[in-house]
Amino acid sequence: GNEKTEESADGPVIIQVDSMSKNATKVWEKMKVKQNQKKVEHMNPKTPVTEDKIRFVCISDTHAKIEYCPTDFVPDGDVLLHAGDITNVGQPKEIKKFNDYLATLPHKHKVVIAGNHDLTFDEAMEEKLNRWHVKKEQVKAFLEENGVNKVKELLTNCVYLEDSMVTLYGINIYGSPWQPWFGDWGFNLERGEEMLKKWNWIPEKTDILITHGPPVGYGDTNFDGSRVGCVELLNTIQKRVKPLYHISGHIHEGYGVTSDGYTTYINASTCTLRYRPDNPPIVFDFPIPEGH
Numbered sequence: 001g002n003e004k005t006e007e008s009a010d011g012p013v014i015i016q017v018d019s020m021s022k023n024a025t026k027v028w029e030k031m032k033v034k035q036n037q038k039k040v041e042h043m044n045p046k047t048p049v050t051e052d053k054i055r056f057v058c059i060s061d062t063h064a065k066i067e068y069c070p071t072d073f074v075p076d077g078d079v080l081l082h083a084g085d086i087t088n089v090g091q092p093k094e095i096k097k098f099n100d101y102l103a104t105l106p107h108k109h110k111v112v113i114a115g116n117h118d119l120t121f122d123e124a125m126e127e128k129l130n131r132w133h134v135k136k137e138q139v140k141a142f143l144e145e146n147g148v149n150k151v152k153e154l155l156t157n158c159v160y161l162e163d164s165m166v167t168l169y170g171i172n173i174y175g176s177p178w179q180p181w182f183g184d185w186g187f188n189l190e191r192g193e194e195m196l197k198k199w200n201w202i203p204e205k206t207d208i209l210i211t212h213g214p215p216v217g218y219g220d221t222n223f224d225g226s227r228v229g230c231v232e233l234l235n236t237i238q239k240r241v242k243p244l245y246h247i248s249g250h251i252h253e254g255y256g257v258t259s260d261g262y263t264t265y266i267n268a269s270t271c272t273l274r275y276r277p278d279n280p281p282i283v284f285d286f287p288i289p290e291g292h
């Protein structure tokens, strides 16, 4: 069956950097011939969940807009997943507002990662914040007023993942904010080696992988038709980690669900290319592992 193996007969799987990974469109042209890619119908969120399954509800790229959506915009479920870009520029007041909004949702668990727009989550951006008219001193003052040291501590109504894992109902969920360099935003890294180093931290036992950016080929078509997903991420997913689900956002126009025959890829971008929160949340049911 689909028994997971940590190691192949020859030892652990080592992913090699693709020499062409800086040109994702070109890599995908070659790769897609051997891919068994299918479009997947979105599940109706009104379908009742069965006892043997956990319902996941995916949103992403809400960019400080979902707080103003109708209260029934996000369907109920056991676990809410957010794949990053919760804010526009990482202002602590945007984060606090999002956290207050989370408190109004009925889900038993909420799991959130940051995206490139959530600038203040990335400590390496501290000296660059004024580029987005974010004042470092004001951020510090806000945190002090709220009695916390870091912006992630403002997220009290969810589990915040940053290159880390949480296990819910025996299901391993790993989250990571990094994406290929674009415009010098938060958690930007060069394609190739730099990206692969982060993906090498993802444990094989991951069942649901959340990254802000999509992998090449799955939910990563830019408005101009080019592919902008991460090559090293797709190789890591397909050759080493093999999660049953991958959740992303970031490329808003890549919203939707696809499959490679094993992993289901959900680009859950709530906002459209024009930053309007028009795309409905995407729902899936995950079978509860044996013994849970």
Ligand code: 5GP
Pocket: 061, 085, 116, 117, 180, 181, 182, 222, 223, 228, 250, 251, 252, 253, 273
């Ligand atoms: P965001 O600024 O919210 O991270 O991304 C918004 C939009 O910027 C995306 O929907 C996409 O059109 C564009 N974008 C983001 N990252 C990239 C990238 O790496 N390459 C290209 N060409 N466009 C990107």
Ligand code: MN
Pocket: 061, 063, 085, 115, 117, 250, 252
């Ligand atoms: Mn976004």
Ligand code: MN
Pocket: 004, 203, 204, 205, 206, 240, 241, 242, 243
């Ligand atoms: Mn695995």
Ligand code: MN
Pocket: 085, 115, 116, 117, 212, 249, 250, 251
């Ligand atoms: Mn983004």
